[in-house]
Amino acid sequence: MTEMNCNEFVELVTDFLDGALDEDDQTRFVDHLSLCDGCSTYLDQIRETSDALADLPAVQTLPDEAREHLLAAFRKT
Amino acid sequence: MPLPPDDELVIRLRDGDDTAFALVLDAWSEGMLRLARSFVADADTAAEVVQETWLAVIRGLGRFEGRSALKTWVYRICVNQAKRRGVAESRFEPVPGVDDGPTVDPARFRSDDEEWAGHWRSLPAPWPDPEQQALAGEIRARLAAALARLPERQRVVITLRDVEGYGSDEVCEMLEITAANQRVLLHRARAFVRAELETYYAGKEVRA
Numbered sequence: 001m002t003e004m005n006c007n008e009f010v011e012l013v014t015d016f017l018d019g020a021l022d023e024d025d026q027t028r029f030v031d032h033l034s035l036c037d038g039c040s041t042y043l044d045q046i047r048e049t050s051d052a053l054a055d056l057p058a059v060q061t062l063p064d065e066a067r068e069h070l071l072a073a074f075r076k077t
Numbered sequence: 078m079p080l081p082p083d084d085e086l087v088i089r090l091r092d093g094d095d096t097a098f099a100l101v102l103d104a105w106s107e108g109m110l111r112l113a114r115s116f117v118a119d120a121d122t123a124a125e126v127v128q129e130t131w132l133a134v135i136r137g138l139g140r141f142e143g144r145s146a147l148k149t150w151v152y153r154i155c156v157n158q159a160k161r162r163g164v165a166e167s168r169f170e171p172v173p174g175v176d177d178g179p180t181v182d183p184a185r186f187r188s189d190d191e192e193w194a195g196h197w198r199s200l201p202a203p204w205p206d207p208e209q210q211a212l213a214g215e216i217r218a219r220l221a222a223a224l225a226r227l228p229e230r231q232r233v234v235i236t237l238r239d240v241e242g243y244g245s246d247e248v249c250e251m252l253e254i255t256a257a258n259q260r261v262l263l264h265r266a267r268a269f270v271r272a273e274l275e276t277y278y279a280g281k282e283v284r285a
Contacts, residue, residue: 005186005194005195005196006186006195006196006197007179007181007183007186007195007196008195010179010180010181010268011179011180011181011264013264013267014260014263014264014267015260015264018245018260020256020260036196036197037200038196038197038200038201039197041200041201041202041203042181042201045201045204045271045274045275046267046268046271048204048274049239049267049270049271049274050239050267052216052217052220052274053220053224053235053239053240053270054239054240054242055217056217056220056221056240057217058107058108058110058111059111059114059120059221060107060110060111060114060120060123060124061106061107061110062102062106062107062110062124062127062128063124066124066127066128067102067103067106069128070098070102070128070131070132070135071095071098071099071102073131073132073135074093074095074098074135075093075095077093077135
């Protein structure tokens with residue numbers, strides 16, 4: 001089993017976070033992660049990016065008029 | 078307050094219980110607006126898409142078979158409505174030549190003829206503590222700008238997965254794509270957005 005390099009690691013972060021790596025790649029990935037500060041930082045930053053996106057507030061709500069129109073349409077059925 | 082379980086909701090909706098309809102309308106419309114907005118040019122069009130979606134849901138309730146979650150079914154209708162109004166593509170497969178290749182600039186790694194080939198030339202700079210309130214608003218603005226710059230298919234996937242928090246299976250159901258394709262798009266989108274944040278933080282470092 002060959003060691004993983006950083007340029008391969010960065011392309012596997014999403015698979016890793018989704019639990020989609022096969023057994024061999026998972027082992028190589030985790031091994032590399034434990035040895036490489038740069039890749040550890042990169043993975044953390046991908047997670048942070050994903051977490052930050054989860055905090056984006058809703059920018060748009062359904063206007064009251066639209067809501068009333070839809071409720072009326074529902075009642076008609 | 079959590080919604081009633083699907084089987085109860087469906088019975089009530091089919092019975093014409095408008096309290097139940099108001100519940101789902103209020104619970105799901107914001108997320109649907111965000112989803113629609115990732116397809117269409119402006120907020121007004123997104124609002125139209127969501128209204129058309131709800132009307133289609135009302136008409137189609139008799140056809141819902143419970144093979145997926147009700148919300149997934151509603152969102153899938155929303156995706157289809159949005160695709161019809163959207164400017165660009167209707168297919169969600171990764172585009173060859175666009176959605177493949179490295180997501181991190183190869184120049185950031187040592188080349189094959191160097192020692193430690195494939196390793197970082199210089200390590201990614203750590204980011205400051207995201208809890209700092211002063212940065213929060215600016216970060217959100219940068220994130221929104223980054224999302225707007227993504228190709229539609231990537232924006233839709235990252236919106237559903239990361240902004241809205243749906244799991245891989247649900248998103249595949251909504252968009253009718255494979256898990257592998259969905260992950261390719263998510264991967265590219267996340268790498269791009271991360272890079273935008275990296276640029277932002279690097280700029281702040283320089284100014285400090």
